[in-house]
Amino acid sequence: MTQVEELAAFVAQASYDDLSSEARQTLKIHVLDALGCAIGALDGPPIGMLRAQLDDFGGNPLATLIGAGKTAPDRAAFYNSALVRYLDFNDSYLASKETCHPSDNLGAALAAAEYARGHGRDFLAALAVAYQVQCRLSEVAPVRAKGFDHTTQGAYAAAAGVARALGLDRQKTAHALAISGTANNALRVTRTGRLSNWKGLAYPNTASAATGAAFLAMRGITGPLEVFEGNKGFMDAIAGHFEINWRQENLEAVRRTSIKKYNAEFHSQSALEGVLELRAGGHFRPEDIEHVDIAIFNVAYNIIGGGEEGSKHEVHTKEEADHSLPYMVAAALLDGEVTPAQYAPERIRRQDIQGLLRKVSVHPDEAFSRRFPAEMPCRIQIALRGGHTLSIEKRDYEGFYTRPLSWEQAAAKFHRLAAPFVDAQRRAAIVEMIATLETHPVEQLTGLLGQTLITKESEEHA
Secondary structure, rough: OHHHHHHHHHHHHHHHHHHHHHHHHHHHHHHHHHHHHHHOOOOOOOHHHHHHHHHHOOOOOOHHHHHHEEOOHHHHHHHHHHHHHHOOOOOEEEOOEEEHHHHHHHHHHHHHHHHHHOOOHHHHHHHHHHHHHHHHHHHHHHOOHOOOOOHHHHHHHOOOHHHHHOOHHHHHHHHHHHHHHHHOEEEEHHHHHOOHHHHHHHHHHHHHHHHHHHHHHHHOOOOOOOOOOOOHHHHHHHHHHHHHHHHHHOEEEEEEEEEOOOOOHHHHHHHHHOOOOOOOHHHHOOHEEEEEEEEEEEHHHHHOOOOOOOOOOOOOHHHHHOOHHHHHHHHHHOOOOOOOHHHHHHHHHOOOHHHHOOOEEEEHHHHHHHHHHOOOOOOEEEEEEHOEEEEEOOOOOOOOOOOOOOHHHHHHHHHHHHHHOOOOOHHHHHHHHHHHHHEEEHHHHHHHHHOOOOOOHHHHHO
16 A cells, blocks of 8 residues: 555544544634634735636636635635635644645635535544644655745645545545645745745645645546655655654644734744733833844744845835744834734835834844744844843744634634624624534535625725
């Protein structure tokens, strides 16, 4: 039996009953968080472009688009995954050499579960499978250092989730995984240098392709079953040798996945919490700041601090801003928050934030790097006029898996993000539906998500 066939056996037999009570509750919190991110992104410029393409191309109306309408499942997977991802506010999983965002798989699993007229239990099991596959491959088969994007492991995760939601048998699941994994090996350049819209659309593209691969396998199309260990396969060409005994795997990875407190790249979260704590207690004005020094673990330095993925002091777009620690720190110091409002084009262009971000320096600390990923340590020092310096050291933040959000905190975040687009009554109905999702058909959830949404303008005039 090949390794992809062993993975397929794990996927095909996975059940909602396999989840511990803690994992079930955590998974629902992550679904609620992801859907809040999705609804909060409905007016994002790239989302409008995607809608225009869907309107132009059409699609058999078999799966719901969040915000109204239906289309083909692979296109729904792309669109809804793009909504979850666009704000860069959804969950994250830390491995020592890779970071992924497992709720990126929600759009694909939801589209497949709706197509299959599945139950909430089926959808939750499928999503838990996708979390497990992506998180475990990120741990044992990191690809970032080889120049590949984390969507590479996601090709297996999304296909696994879709195959489980469709109820494919072991053989067809193996072929779905093989097709998707062979075809979707993306380059890390997506997240280096000058960042583009594709930063938020790379995983939705993979989710859509994985959904299509699973449907092809459902109809009998076969793929290369030696995709992992074969000649020029994933191990040989990209990841190197690794081992996972899928017979011994569980569905608990979601419990080690963290939720973002701030609308910012994941590795910035503890630093932003520290900066805002200094701001709250320091009683200083932004114009008093002479310099901000941040010592942080190496991964954060490389991705958002100006290390190997490029300078972070030239910021002109949302995609550059939410991956620039200097910008995000400047926003926190000036505005007292880091939310979608801090990425509006007019906010990014203002001189106050452009000037302050250039006073922020970031450097790696080897001691902090050794504590990562069990912690997200950092030290912030703010030098003020007159020689006074404020300092704080952090090890994690509220929302990190060691300090997880409660259901009530997750619901509060959902309401904040969704309020401009969904009235209070429907928001409450969505929250209640997710809380008891295992007792409902998936179509009841998608029915709530697919209703026409209010607009920011209509709410302002209500």
